[in-house]
Every structure is written in C-alpha cells, then in structure tokens.
Amino acid sequence: MTIAAAAAAALGGAILLLSDGRRALALGVGLLGAGLSGLAVDAGHIVGAVALLAGAIVAAVLRLRSGPAGWAVMPAGSTPRLILTIVTSLIALWIAVSVTSGDGTGLRFAVTALLVMLTVRLMLGAEAAAANTAASGIALTLGAGALLANGGAPDAACIVAAAVAAGMPALPRRETHGA
Amino acid sequence: MTQLLAVALSHGAALLLYPGLVTLVPIGIALEAIWSSVSPGSQVLPKFRLRRPQIVHVAVALLAMLAMVQAGTPFNPVPPAERSVIIAVAALGFTAWAELALDPELVATPGLLFVVQACWVLAVLGPAIEPQSLRPQVLGNVLVPSLIPVKVASGFLYLLCLPPLLRLWPLAPPADRRAHPRFNTTRALVWLPYCALFVTLFFPPQTDDLEGLARFAGLVIATAMITMLAGGLLSRRGAERARGLYSRVVPPYSVLVLALVIGTLIINH
Amino acid sequence: MEPELTVALPAAGWACAAALRPRPRLALAAGAVFGVGGIVALLLSGPGITSYDLGLPLSVSPVGRALLVVAALALAFIVILAPARAERSTMLAWGLAALAGMAAMAVAPELDIAVMVLLGLVLLQAAALGRRPYASRIRGPLLAIALLGLGLVFARMTGPAALQRLAAVGLVAGLVAAIGALPFVHEFDAEEMTATSPVPWLTFIGPVLAIVVVARGRELMPSAVDVMGALLIAVGLLNMVYGATAAWRVDGGAAAWRYLFMADWGLALCGLGLGVADGLRAALLILFSMLLVRLPLYLWSRQALRENVQNDRPVNLLVAAALAGSAPFAGFPARILLLKGATAMYWPLALVIGPLLLLWIPAGLRLGRTLGTPTGRQLLGVGIALAAGVALGVYPQPLLTLAGL
C-alpha cells in the first residue's frame, strides 16, 4: 500500500511536470493528492489524509474549468523534463531508502521527489494554469511533509495545505500589464 | 603683590638694562662696527641720529632682549632657575623672520636660512635631550664623558651656523641693490645674544663676580671674533662656495650630529 | 485576548476593503476599523500566552509581536500620508492582507503552517494585476516555499549529520528567496505598483518571515544552528557588499532603492546569524527602521523618481544621513550592536563588517536626492519618518523591550 501510494504521488508529480493541458494537470494533482493521502493513512493520520484528498479533488475539479484545453502530455521539447523526472525520482529514492532511516520511507520519497519536480516545473517556466497547479501540488506536499514530524500539529498542517491547494486554482489570473 | 612687583621690576631691569637692551645695543654696535671695518665691501660706521626707531628694529630688539635674559651672564637679575633655553631659541629664531616680515631686503635666500636655522636648533637643543633639562647653565655644566662628544659636535655646528644667522655670508638679498651700503642695525642687535648663548651652553657657567664677568665677556668676544673670521673667509671664497657649504656640507654634518645624539640616547638607556 | 483575533481582524479588514473597493471611503473606514481592532487585539494578547480555541496551540513571540506592531504602525503611517497618486483604500487592503498573513505566520505553531500561509500570500499577490508576467511573479516566492519545504523535510529526516546541514541550507536559501535578497533577487519593474512588486517581500512581509524562520529553524535543527548562522552571515555579507555598491552605482533610482533594502537585509541577516542577543537587537533595529523609515521614504520618492526630480535641500541631506546609517538615526546604533555582537562572537568578523558599513554613505547620498522636493503632506511624512528614525536611533529601548530584549 505504501509503495503504491508513493508511486501514485510521484506519478502525479511527473504528470504535472510533463503536461500542459488542463485534463492532465487535473489528473496529476488528483493522483498526487491521492498518493499523499494514502501515505498519510499509512502514517496513521486519517484526518490529514482526508484533508489532503479533499484538497486535491477540489483543486483538480477547479483546474478542469480553466487552462489550456486537452491533455498535452509530453508536448514537443519535453525531453529534458522527462529526464529530470527520472533523475529526480531516482535521487529521491536513494535519499529515502539509503541515506535516511526510520519509518515512512514512502512518505520521504514522495515528499522529496514531489518538491523537486514541482519546483523544477515552476523554474522551467510554466503557463499560469500549470504554475497554479504546481503550487497546489507544493501545498499538498508541504502538508504531507508535516507528517514526518514527531508531534506538532500535522493534521492541522494538512488541513491548511488542503485549503490553500483547493483555493489556488480559484484565484483569478491576470496577465494584463496594467498599473 | 609687593613681591610680584619687585620680581617684575627685576625682570624689567634685566630686559631693559642688564643684560638686556642697554647692554646689548652698545656691544652689538661695537661688534658690528668691527665687522663692517674688517669685512670686504662695506666699511660703514653708524650715524647716531635721534629719531623714532623703525618697527623692524623694535621687533628685533624686543626678541633679542628676551633671548639675552636667558643667557648665563654673570649678575643676571633673572634667577638661573627661571631661564629657559627654549625661550632663547624661539626669540632668536623669530628675529630672522621678523626681518623677513618687516624688511625683506635684510633676508637673503630665506630657504637656505631656514635650513641653517634648523641646524642651529639642533646644535642648541640636541645636547638638552639626554640631560632632560632646559636650564642653560645646566647644559653648560654638563661634563659627563658620554655627553662630551655631542656637546663638542653641537658647539662646532653652532659656530658653523653663526655666519649665516648673522648674515655674515656673501649672499646678498635680491632687493639689496643700494649704491651706498648702510649700517646693519638689526645685526648689531643680535650679535650679543647669539654669542652669549653659545658661551652659556658650551662653557661652564661663570661666577657672579668681576672675574666671572671678565671671563664671560672674553668668551663672548672670542666667539664673535671666530664668527667674524669665518664670515670673512666665506666672503673671500664667494657666494657660490658659501651656498655650497651651507646646502651640501652643513646639513649632512647636522645629520651626523643628530645620529650622535640618538646614539648617545641609545647607549645611555 | 486570543492571538487568532490578530489574524482574523486584519483579514476581515482586507475582505471588507477589497469588497467595498467601489466605495473607497467606506472601504477605508471598514479596513481601518478592523485594522485598529487587529492591533488592539495584538497589543492585548500578551506574548507567550497560548490559545487552544482552534484546537491548535497559537501564540505569538515577543519579537514577532513587536514586529507586527511596528508593521501595523508603518501601514497606518503610509496610508494616512499616502503618496499623491496612490489609492488609500487599495493600499490599506493590500496592507491588511499582508498583516493578516504575517500575523498568521507569527502565531502558527509549526513552520509548515507558516510556509503554507506564505504560499497563500504569494498567490494572493500573484493574482493581482501586475506588469510582470504571472509566472515570473510567482517564480521566486514559490522557489522560496519549495526550498523551505525541502529544508523542513530534511530537518525531520533521521540520518547523517549532513541532512541537518542541508536542511539549514534549505531554510536559509528559502528565507532569502522569499524576501528576494541576493542571490535570489526577484525580477523588478520600476513602473510596477508597489503592492504587486517584489518590494513588499523585502520591506513589509520579510521581517516577520525572517524572525519566524530563524527562530523555528533553530528549534528544528539544534545540531545545525552554527551552520545556519554561518550561512546567514555569508549571505548577509554578500548582500551588504553587492547591495550597497549597486545602490550607489546602478542605473535607475527605484532599482537603487531596492538594492539599498537588500544591503539593509545584509545587516539584518548578519545580526540574525550571529546568534547572540546583540545581533538580534541589531537585526531588529534594522528591520524596525526599514518598516518605519525606509519603506515610507521609498514610497514618497516614487513620484519624484517618475518625474526624474532630484534635489539637495537640507531635508534631502537629512534623508541621506538617515539612509547612510549615520547617527543619530537608527542605523548607527544598529551598526554598533552588530559590531558588538561580531566582536563577542569572533572579532575578525567585526574587522570585515566595519569597513563594509561605509558602503552605505554614497548610496545614501544618492538616494537622498531622489526624494525630490517634498512639500505639504509629503514633507510632513518625511519629517515624521526622520523623527522616527532619530527616536529609534537615540532611544530604541522601548521597542526592544516590547520585543522582550
């Protein structure tokens, strides 16, 4: 279950990195949220898991309303992004399995991989919809990252993360060069 | 208050009478007359006329008086403890520049004159560094073997500097183009202070009696004669030789004296 | 009083001011009422008192409280004496939104939550009308959030000591990227509205964020506190040198102001990195003066910058002195405290910092001129800002006491 959830989250992140279309972005954020939610359940944080899943679903649904139409998975010139996806996943796996120790290997892998992938997505220049979705993904990942903490308020962090992630695609996009 | 007045009166007497103005003027005129008669070129004797003094003469006379009362002349009303060689140096040093300020015709090559004056300051104050005293008699009385070389070298440097300081060298001021040379009153005013200071600094102090007075006077006259002799020699050798001597020989010698002073300091500490 | 009110009331004020934008006076009044309410709530909520009303332990540290109070004062000051062409209700709305976010970051029990609040602020600003493309507006702040997230993740992983050091890199780099200091400078457009430009990150939100990140970071990585301090000092020195030099040499007055803010951040980061009380005092003085003196002066200089008016009247010379960090303005005691902290920690560092402090003077002289010829309300504002600078420089004890120092 852990492996599947971590793989789903990483796959969601990869789709966000490799796609430009609204459907693919929605699918990516949904998968990402579902995977992180599964990892939260695995870590014993049911409230956090529900919050993450809900936030991801809302973000995905809202994403379907705007952004470039279609899927646009791996459009022309996305080879570097594909290479980055593979390299990032491998390094994250190495860190989660070999470098670090303790429980929650899957969560460590997913959080590390997702943060790097989504940041790279933003750095490589993203259209507003993709950038917003990546930001939603980052929010959900940060929420999941709080589950690594011993103590504190991880569920609260997940709830806030879900709220931010869900609200993000709803924000108006303004590209005009006024003011 | 009465005591203050008495002290002020005695110092005033020293400034105006002995060893001050009334003493230094006739002796200075006499020495200047001798120099005028022996020096090549200007055989000029003073013409005594009762008239208001020139401001340059007043300024030089005041400074010469101040310097003179610092000297170790026998019967000096100023107590030995109240004399300072720095006052004498400053007063005599100012005389040259008072002339430059008030009558530039009297000062030839002020730059070179300053160099000589700096060497003279070294000759006067160099020996005062090690004893850490500014009392003229104390400096004259220094007979510590380790300080004798500095004292002798400084004394010779003092004598070397006297001809230019008294303008006995053949360097004429650029403005001095008179057909008839005049009696040099300002020089007459500083003959005695320069020579008396030399005697005070480089010979043991004289006692306050006639013998001491005679010995002091003899030493002063001897110093004046040596200075005149040096001046005469310089005049004979010509201006260029004199300029060369005081720009190329005396400064390096002063550096040597300075090295001697520093060496003495190092050895004695 | 509960700390959550210090978040809720400014947030409500922002909502009202944004909703009532078509009726500016009403928006201004509503925003002002809620804003003042927020400040009152903040002042009444004693530092260290924890509230569990939301099921979370919410409390504000004395330093965070002091910074929030000063930020609120700065906002009131800017709105009351707003530049000629600025719309006060809009300024107030943006300011209240930022203030709510800053308060939320300050009271958040976990750094994760503070980072997510920061993310919310980033996207709120990005959603506004701006001259720069959307992607370039969010790129820098989102990199900051990702770096902070990575730092948090590494800090919580169990493994070799290097992980803690990498966590320190993540937190410091994230902080620097969030405020837009070197080497993570945000793209800048001199003509852009201040609220949507990188300036609020540098001058308004940055101070609270820095205090939160550094304080929480030290709790998270006790074994990497030295590394974190060293990184803060290194980045601080970089900002001091480059920022102050660029503020003097760069073309364009607005860009020069931005670099001067970076140079000030250099001082603040050095102070925070020293890890001694005097360093923290120095950093706070710099941040207070950034909020109360430099930000208002920058806003009032924008009009003159647009019209390219420069002047050398006495008031410009006084502003130059204030910007140059000369006594009696706040910069001088801050520099003294920085030197003291550096001497106490490692005196050669003071030898490096000391000469760098002189780089502010040419920049200050240049930027003093950019204020043009202030008159009327603007002149009054400049006077008040300078007086605040003198008060901070001569007697900073009250504010430092408010900050628990």
Add this chain to the structure above:
Amino acid sequence: MPPIALALPVALPVAAGALAVVANRLGSGACRAIAAAGVWAGAAAIVGLWAPLRSTLELSLGTLGFGVALGLRLDAVAVVFGLALLIPIAILLTVQPRTWQESAVIALAAGSALLATEASDVVLTAVAGCTAATLVVIALGIEDLDAPRPLWAILIAAWLALAWAGVQLQVTSGTAGYAVVPVSALTAPVFVLIAFAAAVGSGLYPWRGWATRVWSRSSLRSAAISIALLQPLGLYLLFRAYEMGNGRYPQTILNVAVALWGVLVAFGAASRAQSAPTRRDYMAEVLPCLAGFAIVFAAVGSTLGLVAALVILVSESLLVTSMPLADRPGPSSLLVTAAGTGMPAGLAFGGLLLGLAAAFEAGGALGLIGLAGVATWLLAAAAAARSIRLPSGAQPGDDARPRLAALLAALALAAGPALGIVFTVGYSAANEVLPSSGPAPGLMSLATASTVIPAVALLGPLLLVGAIALVIARPTPGAARSEVAPPLFHFPAAALAQRTWSAVRSASVPAQYRSLFNAHALEAAVAAARPVLWLTAVLALCIAVTR
C-alpha cells in the same frame, strides 16, 4: 541643584536648534538669535554647574537600548573642552548672518558635540560625535554643496572606529565608562582605534586634509564652525585615553607614535603654509599646525604636556573665531597671523613653550620629537613672515568683522602674562585624567621639571615695553610692500605624491578586461531572476556546507 540640571548644557543648544526650526517663519535673523542664545546658555550652564562645587558631577538616565547608559559626567576636562567648543560657536552665531537652516543645524551640532564631551561612556561619545559630524557636514552642504567639505564616509569611519573601541571595552570588561573601565581593558588595539578616531575625526593628517580644504570655500561661515566643533573632539579622546589607562597609554611606544603623528601634522601644515599663494591659504594651515602641536603635547604623557595641549586648545578657539572675522586685508589679519604663529608673549607662545619643555623633559624619543617641534615652530614663523605680503585671497562678503577679530587676536597675543591662570585651570583638568603628585601651580610663574617660567614677571614687562615701543616705532622705509617672497622650499616628494595620487584616482580596468567587471551585465544577470543562477546558488550552498 537637581542632578537633571546636568543635562542643561546639552539640552539648551539642542532645544534652541529645534526652536529655530519651528520658528523659521520669523526669519533668519530671529532663528539665528535663538540658536546663538541657546549656545550661549549652554556655555553659561556649564560655568554655572561647575563653578560652585568645582568637582565632578554625574548623572545617569538609564540605558538607551544598545548597550549604552545615558550617563553624563561634568568634570574639569569636560568643562574646558565644552567651553572651548561652545564659545567660538556662540560668538560666530551671534555676529555672522546665516540662514535659519544653518543656524538650527549648527545649534544641534553644538549640542551633540557637547554631549560627546559630557558623555560618561565611550560609545555614547561615538554616537554624539558622529551626530555632530553629520550635522556639520549638512551645515556645510546647506551653505554651499559644491564647496570643499569633509568626506562624510571618513568622519563616520572615525566615529565607528571609536564605537568599535567602546564595544570592545564592553565585551572585555563589561563597561566602556571612562571612569570605571579597568586599566587592563585598554589594550593596544583598542587604543589604536581611539587614536585613529582622534586623528581622522578631527581631520588632522600630515597631508592636506579637509581641515585645511574647508578654508578654500568662498564663505568661511560654516568652515570655521566645522573646525571649531570637530577638531577639539580628537584631542578630547586622547585626554580620555589617559583616564581609561589610569594616566598611561597601554605602551610607551604608542605615546611616541601619537607624538610623531602630531609633529608630522604640524610640520606638514607649516611646510604648506610657507608656500601658500594667498594669505587665506596660509591661514588655512595655522589651525592644523597648532592642532598638530597639541597632539604632540598630549602624547608626551605628563601633566605639563596635557596643560600645554589645553593652552593650545584655548588659543585655537580664539583663532578659529577670529580667522573668519578677519577674512579681508588689513591690520586685523596681521594680528591674527601674529597670534597664530606663537609670537612672544602670546597665549600660543606660552603653550608651545610649555609643551616643548614637556617633550624635552620627557627625554628619549619624545625629546627628539620636541626638537622637530621647535624646528617646525620656526618654519611656521617663517611662513607667517612670508604671508604678510601675500595677496589676501578673501572673497567679497559680509561675514568679516575686522574689529572683533582684531580684539580677539590681540587678546590671544596679550594673554601671555595670564598664562598662570590658564595653567591653573588646565592643571586641574589634566589632573582628572593624569593624577599628579606635584604641588599645585602658582598663578605668577609656571614650574616645569627643570625650569620655572615667570609668566607675569617676564612676559608682563616684555609686553609693556613692546607695546610702548611699537607705538613710537615708525614703518620701515623702502620695504618692498608689493614684493611677494618666494616659498622657502618646495617638497620634491610633493609633486611625486600628487602624481601618484592622481594616477591612483584615474586607475581603471583596461578596456579588454572590462567585460569581466561589467557591473551592468552583472546587475542584469542578477535582476533578471534567472532560475539557473538561483539553482547554482543553492547547489553552491549545499556544497559549501557538506564538504
């Protein structure tokens, strides 16, 4: 008298400055009157506070917040320096016309400078001194922005150095209070910082510094103010260093080094003075020359030296007041020249006499420096003599007050017999920082280690005789009044130094390498927010912490 009254000397000028700003609508004259009244009141307050008890008064007003206690301390040193600062400012504010901005800023600067001398703590002195320096630079800028003025950075560097010395004292001993700092805390590095602040803060260098250049401004109003306010503060720091070191500097070599610096400053000024093209250029070198001597005397390390430095300080105060007022051809400028060069039997003459005597009586290296000092004094005298025939160089303006200038200069020239009184005051001040076991000085004669200078008995009659003689004297006939004497000498090194300096100033990166140092390209790369640069920076930081 309540202890808070100790704040009056500082508060009154500051309040007057603030009032002058508020009352600017009343016009420049009224504001100037307010500022002048404030400064006069400050000076009066110092006398009023000090005269009744003549013992140290202290006041602590709590901490300011940056590790400094707002403590005021009025002792004899603070009184002498305070009056030396305030009285020239008060006179100049009273008699010279200026704008309300200038008057206000100068009054504030006077208050700050006074706080620097009344502060009980090194760091507070640094803050106050930096404030005074900043306000002085602003005052100069208000008068004429393009005219020569001190480099702001240099002044702030000086006061930052003092602040650093203060915080070092706080770190090592927990306090930077002059009276309470442990002797062991005043280490050589701390003293070097203090000496740096003293030299740079007062603009006293062997080369032509701002203290000289400000006199080439078209108007001397603010120039004189800047010298009167900033130059004494340097000497003040050298005095307080004795107090912190319990009457000594950390090492004797430091006394020699400071004295050497002072004599170089004096010699540099004198040698520039002897080649000055105008009388105003000559005048510009008078105060640096005297200030250099004051540094020498302060560094000697004896009570006599400190008193001599204070006598020179008083002479400087009289001169800095009279010089801008005598800025036109005439007898007043001749009197100022005579007073400035230390003519017998003036106050400067007495100060130089005492100081040089102190140097010789200290012996060793200081004796040699005293020797150089005497030569420098005579060079200054030669420069003064030459300056009499120089063209004035004064700019037309209504700032000059020749009668008052002549009166002040005559006072400085005739004050020799009163040297005993000045000596007694200076002795009590010097005793604060360098306790002396010797007998208290008399008013009539001054005792040094080896001689006694009968100030009244010798200089009194000399002055009397001189005055009478000068009255009856007649000008020298035939003296070429228009002829300007050439410089005594030219420094061969001066031209080389000038060439080197201009070469350094004009140094630039060769064209073929400029692309490496292209600031605009770098700025573009940084401001364009390139992700590659960011990611590289992160990578660099990671490598830095993990290697």
